[in-house]
Amino acid sequence: MSDQDRHAPAPLIVSDMDGTLLDHHSYDYTAALPALRRLRSAGIPLVLNTSKTVPETALWHARLELDAPYVVENGAALLGADGALLQAWGRPRAELLAVLRDLRGRMGWRFESFDDLGVAGVQQHTGLSAEAARQALARGWSEPLRWLDGDDAIHEFKALLERHDLQLLRGGRFFHVQGRHDKATPLPALRAMLDRPLLVALGDGQNDAAMLAAADVAVRVRSPVHPLPDIGAHARVIDTASMGPAGWAEAIQQLFAQGLLRGGVDDE
Ligand SMILES: [Mg+2]
Known part of the structure; x- marks a missing residue:
């Protein structure tokens, strides 16, 4: 050497x-x-x-x-x-879900997160096996969701998440809510x-x-x-x-x- x-x-x-x-x-x-x-x-x-x-x-x-x-x-x-x-x-998923519940309650927006979908719903939207869907659901610090409301509302949604020090990222099939990390x-x-x-x-x-x-x-x-x-x-x-x-x-x-x-x- x-x-x-x-x-x-x-x-x-x-x-x-x-x-x-x-x-x-x-x-x-x-x-x-x-x-x-x-x-x-x-x-x-x-x-x-x-x-x-x-x-x-x-x-x-x-x-x-x-x-x-x-x-x-x-x-x-x-x-x-x-x-x-x-x-x-990351921010613990329980905190993310609490923010999402609060925003849905106050704003009446329509979206389905992985927590809403459960194993069968995740399977339906991803084509994953039940076991793979369970692993995808075993999240610690982020929450994917399907946005079912309008394009204008999503900008407001993003802005309100940012006030909670969270970010909304656009993925292939889902949006992802997570803390400020990359x-x-x-x-x-x-x-x-x-x-x-x-x-x-x-x-x-x-x-x-x-x-x-x-x-x-x-x-x-x-x-x-x-x-x-x-x-x-x-x-x-x-x-x-x-x-x-x-x-x-x-x-x-x-x-x-x-x-x-x-x-x-x-x-x-
Ligand atoms: Mg890649």
Whole structure:
């Protein structure tokens, strides 16, 4: 090992899941496997940073055989590799539901949140199995909802949520009510905890933009359904040529080839 190698900052990988490490449509990740194995053999931690819930993410954490902490519900909380809650930045779901109940009562707006829908309703609107719907309902710090009222009312709804220090985000199928956190919120705690100064982040969507902007190396993974996220000016950006997990693997292998990531066995 050269002096330069010895003093190169130790890297940490933080990655979005849906559309990035997992295929947008099928959740397949076969194309990412060689790069995943290489990270593991190089001892480089891979931290999942997703909008998924704790049970949903824990399932993937086990399936991908990871041993790093992970971040759930858009930066709401950081969990250890063993699933223990380490730190939460999100507002507890019970508080969110109380605000929603109060607004519905006072304003008479029509909307259905996951709490209103229950397992059968979530299944009906997502196509998830009963077990997967239960995992999607096991939320700690955010509440998805279907807005059934007018476009004007939603602006007022958003403004009133902001008075409660909450934000309303537009997702694919649902709006999401949550506290003022995003996928970048847990990054300082992660850097300090793992003592890995070089942070490489990978993501495909606009909800990854803050995380990508805060990383030392930002990898924008191409998506079949939307443009690359806008992250503003950044010193070091990689835009993948391939989509989803193939793009994810392409970027990781490129970082090994450039010497930014080191070690491990390339079994591709
Ligand atoms: Mg994504």
